[in-house]
Every structure is written in structure tokens, then in C-alpha cells.
Amino acid sequence: MQLPNRLAIPSFLQKLHWAIDPVTYFERAAQQYSDIFTAQIVGFGDTVVFITHPQAIQEIFTNDRKKFTAAGKLNRLMQPLLGEKSLLSLDGDRHKHRRQLLMPSFHGERMRAYGQLICNITEQILSEVPQNQPFLAHAVMQKISLQVILKVVFGLNEGERCQKIQYLMPLLLDIFRSPLTSSFFLFSFLQKDIGAWSPWGKFLCQRQQLDELIYAEIAERRNQEDPERIDILSLLMSACDENGQSMTDQELRDELMTLVFAGHETTATSMAWGLYWIHHLPEVHEKLKKELDTLGNSPDPMRIFHLPYLSAICNETLRITPAVPFTPPRMVRDTVELLGHQLEPGTVVIPSIYLTHRREDIYPQPQQFKPERFLERQFSPYEFIPFGGGARSCIGQALAMFQMKLVLTTILSHYQLALVEKQPERLQRRGVVLGPGNGVKMVITKRRKQQEPEFDYTYTAV
Secondary structure, three states: OOOOOOOOHHHHHHHHHHHHOOHHHHHHHHHHOOOOEEEEEEOOOEEEEEEEHHHHHHHHHHEEEEOOEOHHHHHHHHHHHOOOOOOOHOOOHHHHHHHHHHHHHHHHHHHHHHHHHHHHHHHHHOOOOOOOOOOEEEHHHHHHHHHHHHHHHHOOOOOOOHHHHHHHHHHHHHOOOOOOOOHHHHHHHHHOOOOOOHHHHHHHHHHHHHHHEEEEHHHHHHHHOOOOOHHHHHHHHEEEEOOOOOOOOHHHHHHHHHHHHHHHHHHHOOOOOOHHHHHHHHHHHHHHHHOOOOOOOOOOOHHOOOHHHHHHHHHHHHHHOOOEEOOOOOEEEOEEEEEEEOOOOEEEEEEEHHHHHHOOOOOOOOOOOOOOOOHHOOOOOOOOOOOOHHHHOOOOOOHHHHHHHHHHHHHHHHHHEOOOOOOOOOOOEEOEEEEOOOEEEEEEEEEEEOOOOOOOOOOOOO
């Protein structure tokens, strides 16, 4: 099969480079072929075609389930964690129906109900960070994101089970935070259980412990139904398809793990990058501060959500430092033509978020952080794609953006922070996301409002 613009690098070296440093891999490839190129990587089949041109991305997104199949089977490298019933692993009508079942839990009045809870979690965790002592913003954002998941998604607030889940979940996710350990999911031959002391054996043991807790929580909810609960787990348990069928315990477990995996690290990473860019550029900080000063005391979370400059900052953060470098893969169903290249059935195509967001013809001076670009023009859903698009767009994007805006506003309204290091942060692979290489080291220089913490949260000091 003749594929477009094959990279002239030995397959083994490509795969190694991709696994270690996908950012540099992408940048070097784009220097040769700016719109479309064929790569040999691990994780989604041996050979894939990466797309960076909006015209081709539009063709893919608008023809999901027609010319392209949303290749759930290519996402199954995450199946050991997420399970075979996860939305990410489903194809065709099964994927469509499950998505329709999940969508109502993430929109409308649901967001408003979660708003004050997110603000309270942020205040309580930040109140435990000592003043004038360096801390890692990325680690603190991970704690905030984890608490949001426990309370908003799982509906857990206290108790032994809540504490155990809170302890186990970060341990299980830690395997994705380093290029070395996350390679266990890229290379199946490394998935060998040779005892609890081995990396894969340890992962399986922790997964089993967490599964037991999740299934116990599901069983308890089924025995003690409460129609007043608005957490996402409760909403999913009450949801029924067109045939009146509700989700099974395994389906609920797999979707919960998918929400944890897709929403925890990505949102935490984006919030840490937001803090970095706001404090890295004083003029951005000053403009945002003036906008936040118009809110007054105890602003409505929905008013925060609609602030124009805050929205522009969040969008620019997701543009220049996307947490995920590419969208879920698609597979060509029938012969198609993209940018003058004919692709045969079975070809795997992947839109590159990172490279699309760095196109100079769409974003002049793409290496510069300029929130104003999102105030000056409206970008199409094929030019700005931080949450993907088409049938595989991120189902939790509304909650992620809502959380990002509320957390940043709460922190900046109550605290004065500063970056500790003058060296710029660099995008680095942290498992399956692109995170800040040094974790965004910051310090609280002033507390604008004294707060009384209600819970005991720990922090990561450096």
C-alpha cells in the first residue's frame, strides 16, 4: 500500500523516539511534512498516518462512522486499566448508544450543581500549602482533581472506603506518569506478572484492590437508592437506554475508571500549565486580575465560567500546551482521499492536536502564549481540537473546562503566587499526557483571605 510521506527513519528508531519523546518526534516530522505524514510507532498498530491540516481533520471528524470507523479496538492498549466495556474500547452502534447514555450527566444544570463543590475543594487544599515554601503546582492540581473525581464522579465524601480509594487511585495512576513505566502499556511483551514485587504484578494487585472497592460501592448504591444524589455514578446507575436497560456493574466500573483516567491527570496538567502561563507573563496576570476583580465576593460559578479573558487564557493554555498530543485513532472503512493522497481501507489515521495547534498559518507566532488570539477570532472545531472531535470527542470536556476555570479563579482570588524558577517549563511525556517537565515550582507569597480548613489534606513540598 502506498502511504503518504513516509518518514525516512528506521522503524525501531522511530518507535523508540516516539516512546521516549513524542514532542520532539512530532516537531522533526513536521519539519519534513507539515500536513500529513506516515509514521511507525507503538500503541496503535505498526503504521499510522498523522494529520495536521484542518481540511483533512474536518473530513475525518464529519465522516466518523461513515468513511472512517472510530477504531475503538486500537484504543485497547489501555484495556488492562479501563476494562473491555469502556467507552474508549467500543465501536459502532455500541459506542454510539453508550455515549448517548453518558452525555446527560455532563451538561446543563449538572455543571451548576458541581460549581461550588469544586471551589470549596480548591480552597481547602490550597489552605494546607504553607506560605513562603516552594511547592509543585502540578502535584497540588493533581490533589484537587482527585478530590473532584471522588466527590463529583464517585459521590464519596468520607468513610473507610473513600479513604482507601483515595489512597489506591494515585498509586494505580502512577504507572502512567513516567515514560519508562507507562511503556508497559505500549509494549505488551512487558506485561508479565512475576510476583507482587514486579511492576506489572504490582499493577494487577492494586487494580484488584481498587476494583473490589468500586464494586462494593456500586452494590451498596443499588441496595440504598437515593434519587436526590447528583454525583455522576448515581446518574449513570439510573440511566437507561431506549430498551429500558441500565448499565451492568462491569460497565459502570469500566466507565468510572475511564472518567478517572481521562479526567484526572489531563485536567490537573492543564490547570498546572494555566498557573504557569499566568505567572510566567506578568501582562497576562495583570489583565486577568482586573477581570477577576469585577466578580465581587462569592461569585456565581456560571459567571466565572463565562469570563471572556479567563476563557481565552484557558483556550490558549490548551492550544500551546495540550495535555494530550493527538486524538483517538480512526480506521479507513472505504477508500478515501485526504489532501490528494488516496488511503485504502484499514489505514489508521490520527489527527495530531500538538502539530495542528502549532500551525503558523492558523496561529501566527505559534510559540508565543497570546490569549488575545481567542478574543480576536473564532477558530473552527478542526483548527482548535484540544478535546478531539467527531464521534470520539471527549465526553467530559464541559466538566474539564468548568473545573479549570473555577480552580484558577479560586486560587488567584485568594492567593498571590510566584514562580520559583526562571527557566521556562518544557513539555515532557508524563505517561500518556504531555506535562510540565519540572512540575511548575511555585510559592505562595500572600494569602488574600484567611481560610479555616475543614479537612486535612497533604501537599507535596520540594
